[in-house]
Amino acid sequence: MGMRNNDNNNVMVVVTEKVKNGSGVKRKGLWSPEEDEKLMNYMVRNGQGCWTDIARNAGLQRCGKSCRLRWINYLRPDLKRGAFSPQEEHLIIHLHSILGNRWSQIAARLPGRTDNEIKNFWNSTIKKRLKNAGNTTTTSPSPNMQEYAAAGVLVEPSSSSGSSMATQFGNPFNPNHHLMDQQHNNSIFDVVPMFNLPHEVGVENLGGAMALQNDLSVPGLEVSNYDSVNDAQYLSNTNNNNNNNDDDGSIKVEELVGVGNHWQGEMDWEGLLANVTSLPYLDFHLQ
């Protein structure tokens, strides 16, 4: 749907709410194209750092937290845009059956997607479909839904936050049932079959984005993994390709934020899903 942010052509009404915040007045609400440009230019030139400093040095009247979010969810150059493909949806469902609401970990295995995006997709679309699949006997659920149900994950009984759908089903017969993830009150052994873990599996370097590797501690798409120099190079190339170099080197956000300028790599879906099937659970105990 549509209020979508400053799409190339749609300059949205910018919320100009401001709040007092310590040293000064901080803007809140939607980001203006000018703010995006400031942040993008700063990030391209200087890369990651302390977000509070970034906010200040980039000349933004935003808190660092807001800048970080904007970068991660919208400005980052490797973001994949557009609707989720059936393969991605399948993968999300699969991952969620294992990981629960650990959106960042799920996102780490979907190159070019953000945790916020996946979370929204889940809450708005998949949840609804699962519900329908669970409630309707007249219409057969999609294979995805069937698989999800087969994994022991059915319709979420309530909107209780913090617990995943996967957590709704315990297995008291599982000898490892006592190994609960405290934060989510969930035993991963309830859902995940005990497989031997393949080593050296994983899909790497998908279009410059990190992808599935052989354990759950793989940071995946986390920004901290990005090489600011390479990113800068990427951005520079993009700019060159657009034949739009300004002498001052400033980079227009609209040149970078758009369908054509984002990650469009090919995915080895079968490989990803195969790997997901055998996702290890080691880092459940590390967290």
Place this chain on the structure above:
DNA sequence: AATTCCCGCAACCGCGAGAGA
């Protein structure tokens, strides 16, 4: 045409963890 309702999505909020003084 006007109004209400639905809902997708961007962004905010609060919290916990970790680092450093």
Place this chain on the structure above:
DNA sequence: ATCTCTCGCGGTTGCGGGAAT
């Protein structure tokens, strides 16, 4: 040990477009 700051995460809010009435 304690405080402060920053980061990252997950849950929630609320705006606004489009559908329904």
